């Protein structure tokens with residue numbers, strides 16, 4: 001059984017006209033918990049249950065936590081999500097709506113995560129938001145769906161936080177023998193941990209995160225993201241918060257779908273006609289989604 005849905009693959013007329021090339025959208029924003037994360041989390045949770053897990057524990061107040069809560073409800077497995085005090089009311093409300101136990105602990109994600117680790121018993125499975133081969137394996141299914149639709153792109157545009165989505169998409173490209181399809185890996189300026197790692201040639205820890213794209217806020221990418229960059233053509237693209245926010249508003253007007261700035265970053269690469277798109281006639285954008293932003297918040301960020 002799959003917990004994710006097969007999402008629509010549509011050609012965007014507004015983006016195609018604007019970018020002067022065909023732009024295809026894989027609409028992961030339409031997954032029931034609001035983002036692509038359900039693909040990997042759903043697969044990982046099902047695997048852990050088969051191995052004997054009787055509770056899921058997460059320390060994500062974002063889309064990973066929401067995907068764990070959704071999966072737990074669907075499978076009838078209790079879920080505990082430990083989040084820091086800084087977690088938005090919106091995220092807490094969504095987690096509670098899925099029936100998860102929400103424990104608020106500490107002033108930072110590090111403290112919440114430490115507390116979550118201390119709660120783990122022998123029958124508990126901890127779900128990491130991006131650094132788990134089971135997650136990448138699950139995320140790869142989105143590329144299987146594109147291949148089954150018979151639509152081979154010339155390039156894939158996606159957002160990078162901790163690098164789980166990138167790792168999954170590269171796995172999907174390889175298992176469909178699309179080794180020659182490059183990936184444009186987009187981040188915002190204040191969360192560019194993949195960009196920093198590619199430049200340094202090894203993973204590096206950012207001193208601080210300063211982007212409104214909170215779902216891209218991993219100080220350090222997983223090692224697999226760097227292995228992907230070595231084994232596959234991956235180009236790093238960095239956009240400003242302002243571009244990502246403006247892309248969210250433009251995408252809402254064009255396609256009537258609200259996404260987080262983390263997803264707006266990928267869309268901004270197309271709306272702003274990033275030089276990296278040059279030479280690619282058919283571009284596939286992973287519209288990764290995100291459920292934790294409101295239009296009021298996006299507009300308020302845009303004004304500040």
Ligand SMILES: *Cc1c(COP(=O)(O)O)cnc(C)c1O
Nearest residue numbers: 063161162163164165262289290
């Ligand atoms: C998690 C997430 C990302 C980043 O994915 P990683 O696997 O951490 O690179 C991007 N956009 C949204 C909406 C997310 O939830």
